[in-house]
Amino acid sequence: MIYRHALSFGAFAAVFAPAAPVLAQHSFAAEFDSNTPLTLKGKVTKVEWTNPHAHCHIDVKDSSGRVVNWDFELGSPNNLMRFGWTRDLLKIGDEVTFMGFAAKNSPAAANARNIRLASGRRLSA
Numbered sequence: 001m002i003y004r005h006a007l008s009f010g011a012f013a014a015v016f017a018p019a020a021p022v023l024a025q026h027s028f029a030a031e032f033d034s035n036t037p038l039t040l041k042g043k044v045t046k047v048e049w050t051n052p053h054a055h056c057h058i059d060v061k062d063s064s065g066r067v068v069n070w071d072f073e074l075g076s077p078n079n080l081m082r083f084g085w086t087r088d089l090l091k092i093g094d095e096v097t098f099m100g101f102a103a104k105n106s107p108a109a110a111n112a113r114n115i116r117l118a119s120g121r122r123l124s125a
Helices: 002-023 077-082
Strands: 032-048 055-061 067-073 095-103 109-117 122-124
Touching (some): 055 095, 067 095
Parallel strands (some): 067 109
Antiparallel strands (some): 032 095, 055 067
């Protein structure tokens, strides 16, 4: 009887253990600083529609004129679509303005809250 329960548990663990990392979710406060809001304007270089978060990379000129590629974490693709996004909304080279919060441990990463397109249209991120 004990052997059968151990075997059942082993089979259960073998099937579901690989899925455990998929269920992991980080907290906003662990990765981003809500006391460091930022607004950056730049050109889109890459858009990644991935789960659990989409990402948009933009080239931004810093105060010395050097171009820095920023990685903005967005919401999930499903939530973005609910906010009016489409997969082809942002194109490489588009001029955009991101408003969000800087990452704590990455110098050129942030969590996006809003985005303003060159047309003036504003979307939640």
